[in-house]
Amino acid sequence: MYRHGLNSLIAIIAFATLPETAFALDAAGVLRLADREMGGDHLNTVRYTHTGSEFVMGQSFRPGESWPKWNFDSKTVSINYQTGAWSEALNGNRTRDVIPPRGGGDPSGPRGIALTKDGLAWVQFPQGAFPNPWTAHDRNHQLWVTPHGIIKAAIRNSARLQWKTREGKSVAAVSFTEPGKFSATAYINEDYLVERIESRFPQTSYGEVPVITTFSEYRDFGSIKFPSRIRQTHGGFPSLDITVTEVRPNDPVDIVVPESIRQTTEIQKLTTVKAADGVWFIPGSHNSVAIEMKDHIIVVETPLTTERGRAVLESAKAAIPGKPVRFVINTHHHIDHAGGLRAAVSEGATIVTHVTSAPLYQRYFSEPRTLVPDELAATKRKLKLRTVGDKSEISDGTRSVEIHHMRGQGHADNMLMVYLPKEKLLIETDAFSPPPANTTLAPQNLPLAANLAENIRKLNLDVERIIPLHGPIVPLSELQRAMGPRQ
Numbered sequence: 001m002y003r004h005g006l007n008s009l010i011a012i013i014a015f016a017t018l019p020e021t022a023f024a025l026d027a028a029g030v031l032r033l034a035d036r037e038m039g040g041d042h043l044n045t046v047r048y049t050h051t052g053s054e055f056v057m058g059q060s061f062r063p064g065e066s067w068p069k070w071n072f073d074s075k076t077v078s079i080n081y082q083t084g085a086w087s088e089a090l091n092g093n094r095t096r097d098v099i100p101p102r103g104g105g106d107p108s109g110p111r112g113i114a115l116t117k118d119g120l121a122w123v124q125f126p127q128g129a130f131p132n133p134w135t136a137h138d139r140n141h142q143l144w145v146t147p148h149g150i151i152k153a154a155i156r157n158s159a160r161l162q163w164k165t166r167e168g169k170s171v172a173a174v175s176f177t178e179p180g181k182f183s184a185t186a187y188i189n190e191d192y193l194v195e196r197i198e199s200r201f202p203q204t205s206y207g208e209v210p211v212i213t214t215f216s217e218y219r220d221f222g223s224i225k226f227p228s229r230i231r232q233t234h235g236g237f238p239s240l241d242i243t244v245t246e247v248r249p250n251d252p253v254d255i256v257v258p259e260s261i262r263q264t265t266e267i268q269k270l271t272t273v274k275a276a277d278g279v280w281f282i283p284g285s286h287n288s289v290a291i292e293m294k295d296h297i298i299v300v301e302t303p304l305t306t307e308r309g310r311a312v313l314e315s316a317k318a319a320i321p322g323k324p325v326r327f328v329i330n331t332h333h334h335i336d337h338a339g340g341l342r343a344a345v346s347e348g349a350t351i352v353t354h355v356t357s358a359p360l361y362q363r364y365f366s367e368p369r370t371l372v373p374d375e376l377a378a379t380k381r382k383l384k385l386r387t388v389g390d391k392s393e394i395s396d397g398t399r400s401v402e403i404h405h406m407r408g409q410g411h412a413d414n415m416l417m418v419y420l421p422k423e424k425l426l427i428e429t430d431a432f433s434p435p436p437a438n439t440t441l442a443p444q445n446l447p448l449a450a451n452l453a454e455n456i457r458k459l460n461l462d463v464e465r466i467i468p469l470h471g472p473i474v475p476l477s478e479l480q481r482a483m484g485p486r487q
C-alpha cells in the first residue's frame, strides 16, 4: 500500500509547481513511511554479520591508486542508534587479495575490535584499549550510513526532499547535514527502501571525502528489512563489497568508552627525548623528530590528525625555543602519516615530500572544508611544497639533513627516509618497526625490512642508530637481528 501512496505522490508532484518550502513536510512523511516499511521505527540496536572484501582507506601503494584489497571470512558490526555507538569485530581470517603485497594496512598484530562512541575511536584488545583518533569521523559516518541509521539521522536533521529519476524510476532524495559530522543524500525507492546514500565526511588528510553506499537484495531479517548486498566507494575508489549473512535486530549493544581513551584526547603536551645534540625524538603510536638548524627547525612527520600535528609542532618549538618550524618532512602519503599536515601548512612550514605525492596534496589542500573548519580553515595559509626525487639535502653549514627516496619499497612507492650523517642517525618508517625494549621481536614484514637494509647499503649510509616512526630508537644491529641469520 505504501507503493501506491508514493506513486500517487510522485504523480501529483510531477505535475505541480509547488514552491520549495512545500516539500519540507513531504520529506518527514516519506521518512516516516520508509522507517515503518524497513522496521526502523522500533529498531534501537542492530547486529549484523557479513562476508566479503574491504579496501584499506588511505594506504595505496602509489598516490592516486586504489586502496589495498583484503578478503575476510566474516565480520560483525554492532550498532546502538540511541547512544551513537558502533563496533566492528573480525571473525576468522583476513587476507590480502594481491600477493606480494602492495601498499599499507597490514595488521601489526592481533586486530582487536574497532569501536566509536562520543566522538572517540579506539581499538580494544584483551590487554587494553588503544586510541585511533584519526578514524573517529569515519566510524561515526559508517554508523549512520546504514539503511536504518540514515533514516534516523535524516529525521533528526530535518532533511529536505527532492524527487529525482534514477535508472528510469522516480526516487525520493532526502538531503541533510549533521552539523560537524557529515552530510548525506539518501535515495528512497518506490518500495520505501533506501537504495543509495551519497555522503561526505571530514577526514583530516583529505579534507572532505565523498562516499557512495548502495544497498540491494533486501530481505526480511526478523522484524526488519535489511539489504543482503552492500557496496561502498570512498573518493571514487571501491572501499567495501559485502554480503550480509545474519541480522539481529534489537540485540543488546552496550558500548562504554574506557577511561583511558577519554583521557588520551586531553593530553596535548607531548614528551620530547633527546636523541643527539639538537635532535629530539617525540614518541607516540606514530613518532616524530625535531631537528635544530641554525635559524630554524625541521620536523620529520606530523602524523594522525591536525590536533596531533599541532601538538608535535608545539613540542618541537618548546624543545628548540626561539626558532620557527620551516620544514616538515612527510615520509609518505598514507593517511596516518600525512594526517597532521594541515597543522604544518597552517604553521607556515614548507612540506617536503616525494615528487609523486605533490598532485595529491595539491588537490587535498584546495578542497573546501566546511563540515568541521579547523585551524587551517582559519589561517587560510596556502600549501608550500618542496618535492624530492631521489635525494634532497637541507644544510646550513652546521648540520646536513639528507632526504632519500627508498627505492623498491613494497609498503609505498614514494617512501622517504632521513639521514643525519654527522649523528649517523637514520629516520625511517613502516619498513622496520622495532618492538619496545626488553620484549621479543614482533614478526616483521621481512621483505620491507630487507629493502631498508638494501637501501642503506646501496646508498652507502654510515648508520649507527635507527629512529623508526613506529617503536623505540635502536642500534642498526636490531634491523639485522630482525631479519635473522644471513641466508
Ligand SMILES: [Zn+2]
Residues within 6 Å of the ligand: 104, 332, 334, 337, 411, 412, 430
Ligand atoms: Zn604507511
